[in-house]
Amino acid sequence: MIEGRKAGTPGQMLRCGMVGGGPGSFIGGVHRAALGLDNSAQLVAGCFSRDGDKNRQTGEALRIVEDRGYPDFTTMARMEGRRDDPIDFAIVTTPNSSHFDACRAFLEQGIHVMCEKPLTVTAAQALELKRLARERGCLFAVASAYTGHVMVREARAIIQRGDIGDVLVVMGEYPQDWLIDRLEDNQKQAAWRTDPAQAGASNCTGDIGTHIENMVRYLTGLRIRQLCASLDVIGAGRTLDTNAEILLRYDNGARGSYWCSQVAIGNDNGLKVRIFGTKGAIEFDQEKSNYLKVTLKGQAPRIYSRGAGYLSPASAALARTPTGHPEGYHEAYANLYADFTRAIWQKIAGQDADEAEADYPTLEMGIDGVRFIESCVASSRQGAVWVDVPADD
Ligand SMILES: NC(=O)c1ccc[n+]([C@@H]2O[C@H](COP(=O)([O-])OP(=O)(O)OC[C@H]3O[C@@H](n4cnc5c(N)ncnc54)[C@H](O)[C@@H]3O)[C@@H](O)[C@H]2O)c1
Structure with a gap:
């Protein structure tokens, strides 16, 4: 400890x-x-x-x-x-x-x-x-x-400091491939996720699209004001989405695009978020969660390494092992528990x-996550039209 x-x-x-x-x-x-x-x-x-x-x-x-x-x-x-x-x-x-x-x-x-x-x-x-x-x-x-990953905390500190300027464009993706096969008949994680009575009105968007939504919200503080979503049901006998494309407009005028999929062959848990601002850009890839790519306008891209001395004090304090000894999912959860x-x-x-x-x-972020899912479902059901995302109650 x-x-x-x-x-x-x-x-x-x-x-x-x-x-x-x-x-x-x-x-x-x-x-x-x-x-x-x-x-x-x-x-x-x-x-x-x-x-x-x-x-x-x-x-x-x-x-x-x-x-x-x-x-x-x-x-x-x-x-x-x-x-x-x-x-x-x-x-x-x-x-x-x-x-x-x-x-x-x-x-x-x-x-x-x-x-x-x-x-x-x-x-x-x-x-x-x-x-x-x-x-x-x-x-x-x-x-x-x-959000408990050290390099997500570092990315948030960099964005909050204004190093990348005002956010203009966000790209987020979360591809997986585990539901390319029909696992729901004999695997419980697949069974409940594809069942509306247990998962809710969405499978893929609710299960992993929300991770993109939450990551962007956590990093930038931006709220989604409007979105346009196509939720695709890929796989015979299914009723819920296994793939989704979503366009977004945020409260500061920035634009975004998210893609999540459970049928994208060759992908495990490919959560990746890229945030482009007026002065720079930042990129986090959860499968390479010990690193962060930061590019300031006119400069060569830099790769920040978890555990290095140049990190901001708050994220440096979270690192448990020296650089090159990877931390991951369990440590991210542990960091949430430390905060909570x-x-x-x-x-x-x-x-x-x-x-x-x-x-x-x-809880506020959790509420935004559920509003995001509901808005994606509503947009898609109407034929992928732009819908307003409810703000505060
Ligand atoms: N944050 C993440 O990265 C992440 C990753 C995986 C799952 N999840 C979330 O965690 C939740 C569980 O997912 P999972 O994949 O672990 O599911 P799972 O099917 O593997 O496990 C669910 C467990 O809950 C038990 N259970 C079900 N209903 C219960 C009840 N009424 N009372 C007591 N126990 C009950 C089941 O017996 C089972 O042990 C979901 O909401 C999922 O979205 C989050």
Whole structure:
């Protein structure tokens, strides 16, 4: 652990509980590993699966005491809310359609939440979570984890400093190829993502298009005002998109173009964002997440390396290993947890932090993500027409 990342009181640990993350699941285990990297919190409760045996098995494997392994998240929230030593925050890692009910159950008990993306399946649900979080004084983070990469933090610092000037044009892409085959009949991650009842109104745009949207929002602070989207259903027997092209107009007048795909052969998790400004350009590629390409007008392109001495102090402080020893996905998640648990400790100490200044992706960003998905679906259904993206409520 790096000293600068510590928060809270020596001898005390935050307690957390997890919903989802049962046997064979993808992201629950990533959260748990990330928590462990910095000892950010102790996992003491959970409802890991709707299947009783799998739930128990996971609880036992994770050393959860029997009375804190719950049959469902509603019981978990209610029982934790009654304890003298409740969990400080809940981690929601289930498929999209249950995010709202699970988050609401914990917020109602005054328990802070870290929820996977996309936040909810409708904007109305997302706004209800915002109302509830405010009413109960809860912190809320959305696990758009790529924003935790050191070089994303560096890119944001460079843009905020004005080094690349005003943003003119944004290009974002996230190609994958795993759904080129029909996996949904025997692979659970594919099954729920292609099922509207569990994924929501979009598969590809909701699952990975939102990562582009969130990355651009996080880096530049720009809000999308209008968009025009074509959501393409590629693959026999499917009803939801597996490919999408989206044109965008931002609140400062900048223009953008996003492409996401799950049928682009030769691609794993190719999230790449390029931001072009009046004085320079910046490029981040999550599969090369230890590097950042920065070009200032009239100068040769430079490759910044994570861990190097020339990084800004805030991003330099996040680097865990020297240059050339790669950090990745787990570290990015751990950085979100470091930010989020720091905010919780501040709250416990009575210092209410301004969530607008938070380094982790906030509820506001999660709401923008859901509005982005809804607007893409609406545009595409009307034949790829320009639609306004709702702003604040
Ligand atoms: N931020 C990222 O980079 C990232 C990456 C992958 C997935 N995700 C998000 O994480 C979520 C889960 O995705 P996944 O790929 O891990 O799914 P998964 O199918 O691998 O795992 C989901 C887990 O939730 C459990 N579950 C389902 N309903 C439940 C309920 N009501 N109560 C308790 N447990 C329940 C399942 O049994 C399973 O263990 C999705 O919202 C997805 O969009 C985010």
